[in-house]
Amino acid sequence: MAKEKSKAAYLDVCALSRPFDDQTQLRIRVETESIQLILSNIRQKIIRMISSPVHDAEIEAINDTEERNALKKLLDELAHRPNFDLPKARQRADDFTAHSVGVADAAHLSFAEQAEADLVTVDDRFIKRAKRAKPSVWIGTPLEYCEKEKLK
Numbered sequence: 001m002a003k004e005k006s007k008a009a010y011l012d013v014c015a016l017s018r019p020f021d022d023q024t025q026l027r028i029r030v031e032t033e034s035i036q037l038i039l040s041n042i043r044q045k046i047i048r049m050i051s052s053p054v055h056d057a058e059i060e061a062i063n064d065t066e067e068r069n070a071l072k073k074l075l076d077e078l079a080h081r082p083n084f085d086l087p088k089a090r091q092r093a094d095d096f097t098a099h100s101v102g103v104a105d106a107a108h109l110s111f112a113e114q115a116e117a118d119l120v121t122v123d124d125r126f127i128k129r130a131k132r133a134k135p136s137v138w139i140g141t142p143l144e145y146c147e148k149e150k151l152k
Helices: 026-043 053-060 065-078 086-097 103-115 124-132 142-149
Strands: 007-011 047-050 118-120
Touching: 007 026, 007 103, 007 142, 026 047, 026 065, 026 142, 047 103, 053 065, 053 103, 086 103, 103 118, 103 124, 118 142
Parallel strands: 007 047, 007 118
Antiparallel strands: none
């Protein structure tokens, strides 16, 4: 019997940072809970979390020291970093930017594709533009991901 391929999720930095946002808005609270559920499944090794060089650059740019250190620790403890083909990633990111996807978002999407990982983000504009670019991977919100994967 063939071994089932483990699920992989690529959470962009805005998704990983959601627990640090103002929790007074319902959407932010729901997304935070969804992120916590995804991370719980990652800790249980049900899902494999993917990180890329874009994570490092964006996290390093976070001004809040507590948030920056917490996210670095989270990635160190939980994330898997595949050996990416950087020239291929850059070329694919260029394809996405031609479809009005922002530079950093295009890089995230390119690395998610290489890792064959679903991309989870809280950025509605990124989702809309990425879907128009027709990536080879699923992209959506944390809540949509939890529903799609039937996470508990």
